[in-house]
Amino acid sequence: MLPVRRCAAVLAVLVTTTLLLAGCGGDDGQGSNADPDQVDAVEKPELGACRMLTPDDVAAASNASKVVDCADEHTAQTYAVGGLPDQLSDAGYDDEKIGAWAYDTCAKQFEDFLGADESLVMRTVVSWAWFRPSEKAWEDGARWYRCDVVGGGEQSKAYVPLPEETKGLLLGKPDDQWMVCAAGPSVSGSVKIPCTEAHDWRAISTVKLGEPKDPYPGDRLSQVKTRDFCSEQVAAFLNYPVDYDFGYTWFHEAEWQAGNRRSVCWARTNA
Numbered sequence: 001m002l003p004v005r006r007c008a009a010v011l012a013v014l015v016t017t018t019l020l021l022a023g024c025g026g027d028d029g030q031g032s033n034a035d036p037d038q039v040d041a042v043e044k045p046e047l048g049a050c051r052m053l054t055p056d057d058v059a060a061a062s063n064a065s066k067v068v069d070c071a072d073e074h075t076a077q078t079y080a081v082g083g084l085p086d087q088l089s090d091a092g093y094d095d096e097k098i099g100a101w102a103y104d105t106c107a108k109q110f111e112d113f114l115g116a117d118e119s120l121v122m123r124t125v126v127s128w129a130w131f132r133p134s135e136k137a138w139e140d141g142a143r144w145y146r147c148d149v150v151g152g153g154e155q156s157k158a159y160v161p162l163p164e165e166t167k168g169l170l171l172g173k174p175d176d177q178w179m180v181c182a183a184g185p186s187v188s189g190s191v192k193i194p195c196t197e198a199h200d201w202r203a204i205s206t207v208k209l210g211e212p213k214d215p216y217p218g219d220r221l222s223q224v225k226t227r228d229f230c231s232e233q234v235a236a237f238l239n240y241p242v243d244y245d246f247g248y249t250w251f252h253e254a255e256w257q258a259g260n261r262r263s264v265c266w267a268r269t270n271a
Contacts, residue, residue, distance in 0.1 A: 030062055038064035038066075044144040053065055075160070076148040084144070098132070105147070107128070115171035122262055123203040125153065125180045125192070128149050131146045132144070183197070187248075187249065201267065205230075205265045234246035247265075248263055
């Protein structure tokens with residue numbers, strides 16, 4: 001008898017890409033607990049620095065939150081800093097090209113820093129944010145970027161504390177506290193939580209829908225390919241039961257243009 005495969009939900013929202021690509025332009029604040037010496041700093045930020053960031057802090061273009069000892073409680077750590085490439089030196093403060101370049105740069109270094117591949121970083125509760133100088137510092141010639149790993153994603157109301165050292169966090173078989181699960185009757189609209197908490201769904205794999213230079217295949221093809229692949233992936237993950245539920249998260253053209261080429265497969269399971 002063939003297994004009964006029920007599609008539980010579709011979540012058509014990219015957790016981080018659109019927000020991070022946009023760069024959250026404007027200087028509406030420099031973050032909670034701002035350090036006056038960092039607010040309009042022209043020099044590059046400190047690599048490896050830890051901070052207590054909130055989702056509101058990450059929603060700003062710039063951040064000057066005070067650095068804390070990484071042995072103390074913190075929710076963010078800077079994993080990459082540097083100068084913008086020469087071709088962007090004359091770009092406007094909110095130029096989308098800067099956001100696109102920062103997205104590509106921070107995303108690649110995020111994978112390398114955590115010891116993960118593209119699939120794994122889409123299934124972890126940690127994410128990344130990037131910051132640019134303040135508008136005043138920009139006018140004074142500052143052209144740096146800063147990438148931080150943070151203990152949560154776009155849907156997080158608060159971030160979880162990170163370990164003293166986050167480098168290599170996802171090497172080998174990652175601990176469940178860093179992997180994403182969901183609590184709720186369906187994947188869509190459910191609360192995304194660490195897999196160490198009581199949950200109904202686990203993100204178990206991703207499906208690659210295309211290569212970097214490929215054109216967007218269209219909503220229908222993206223959804224169907226995701227659905228069919230995830231059905232088989234979840235069946236294998238659950239050891240081919242007669243009856244099972246699965247969900248999938250697929251993304252639209254805006255996220256494709258931002259660089260995302262993968263959908264996420266979810267298995268209904270409490271383990």
